Amino acid sequence: MAKVLMAMSGGVDSSVAAYLLVMEGYDVTGVTMKLFHNEDICITEGHTCCSLDDTEDARSVARQLGIHHYVFNFSDVFKEKVIDRFVSDYENGRTPNPCIDCNRYIKFEKLYQRAQELSCGYVATGHYAVVEKPAAGGGRYLLKRSADANKDQTYVLYSLTQEQLSHTLFPLGSMTKEETRRVAEERGFINSRKHDSQDICFVPDGKYVNFIKKYTGREYPSGDYVDKSGNVLGRHQGIIKYTIGQRKHLGLILEEPLYVSDVDPVSNTVTLAREEELFSDRLEAGNINLISCERIDRPLRVTAKVRYRHKEQPATVVQTDDDKIEVRFDEPQRAITKGQSVVMYDGDIVVGGGIITRTKF
Numbered sequence: 001m002a003k004v005l006m007a008m009s010g011g012v013d014s015s016v017a018a019y020l021l022v023m024e025g026y027d028v029t030g031v032t033m034k035l036f037h038n039e040d041i042c043i044t045e046g047h048t049c050c051s052l053d054d055t056e057d058a059r060s061v062a063r064q065l066g067i068h069h070y071v072f073n074f075s076d077v078f079k080e081k082v083i084d085r086f087v088s089d090y091e092n093g094r095t096p097n098p099c100i101d102c103n104r105y106i107k108f109e110k111l112y113q114r115a116q117e118l119s120c121g122y123v124a125t126g127h128y129a130v131v132e133k134p135a136a137g138g139g140r141y142l143l144k145r146s147a148d149a150n151k152d153q154t155y156v157l158y159s160l161t162q163e164q165l166s167h168t169l170f171p172l173g174s175m176t177k178e179e180t181r182r183v184a185e186e187r188g189f190i191n192s193r194k195h196d197s198q199d200i201c202f203v204p205d206g207k208y209v210n211f212i213k214k215y216t217g218r219e220y221p222s223g224d225y226v227d228k229s230g231n232v233l234g235r236h237q238g239i240i241k242y243t244i245g246q247r248k249h250l251g252l253i254l255e256e257p258l259y260v261s262d263v264d265p266v267s268n269t270v271t272l273a274r275e276e277e278l279f280s281d282r283l284e285a286g287n288i289n290l291i292s293c294e295r296i297d298r299p300l301r302v303t304a305k306v307r308y309r310h311k312e313q314p315a316t317v318v319q320t321d322d323d324k325i326e327v328r329f330d331e332p333q334r335a336i337t338k339g340q341s342v343v344m345y346d347g348d349i350v351v352g353g354g355i356i357t358r359t360k361f
Helices: 010-023 050-064 077-090 098-117 177-187 208-216
Strands: 003-007 026-036 068-073 122-125 130-132 142-144 223-226 233-238 259-264 269-273 279-290 300-305 314-323 324-334 339-344 348-356
Touching: 003 010, 003 098, 010 026, 010 050, 010 122, 010 177, 026 050, 026 098, 050 068, 077 098, 077 208, 098 122, 177 269, 279 339, 300 324, 324 339
Parallel strands: 003 026, 003 122, 026 068, 223 269
Antiparallel strands: 130 142, 142 348, 223 233, 259 269, 279 324, 279 348, 300 314, 300 339, 314 324, 339 348
């Protein structure tokens, strides 16, 4: 009977995933990861994903399933690998996706290491995605889209390595969210109607700027808004407030609509441009991870998305270095942003992805 370390957040997805594994005969141990304390993220009250209520919900489901449940404290590594990187990106004019870092460094690195220490053959989560084993005789593990297109989470999982994929289970990959809730209701789980989290877990109110200021204890200096010719248009309120494509909250009276097209931490300027000037057909990405192939040896046709909610678009990708790719879209895309990730697909198969480092050529 294979042993599985099941990440249980207290939500309905991971609870049903744990139930399915138990029904399949796995030896399941439930784990809730303590990623931060409220005081660590400058919150004195309110609900976060690491609250006592969530832990108790996970423990309740584990008790109902007859499995052991533990809490692992990963707050130190979460601070270093997720929160500090998030803050640094904003301070340097980038727009990060901390969920990708959390999956890469916490769920499928730190938790996987703990699973090995406990002689567990697998780590499982409640993500909506599919792992496909290689065919007999060799090949690569594949990461594929889930059955529920609206819940598919492969975009935030592109960093999984072959080693990690070989020891990962996604029990919900063939299910829809409605089916998951129905199973939870039938089993009488306490969290069957619990709302999905919509915000970054350590910024539950969605106010990133306030969080960064409280977390760092810094005030970020104002600077110039400029147009593409360098003409000064006014004063901005600190570069952490701005991301590519933004139009609202600029605090300017303008003759025509202008949008943030660049954030420069060196000159402390924010460049504004017309809507049509936000489009680009090329990007460069680094820190890449390829899943369906070891290396891209020749131009490869893919579809690619540059944000979680971006509808992927036809493109050609070339690998220009060991840790660098260039993606060329058939049609220019709006507001491609440094710090976000580009993820590439071949049909339902994730080819791989990387962090966008360059959008202007």
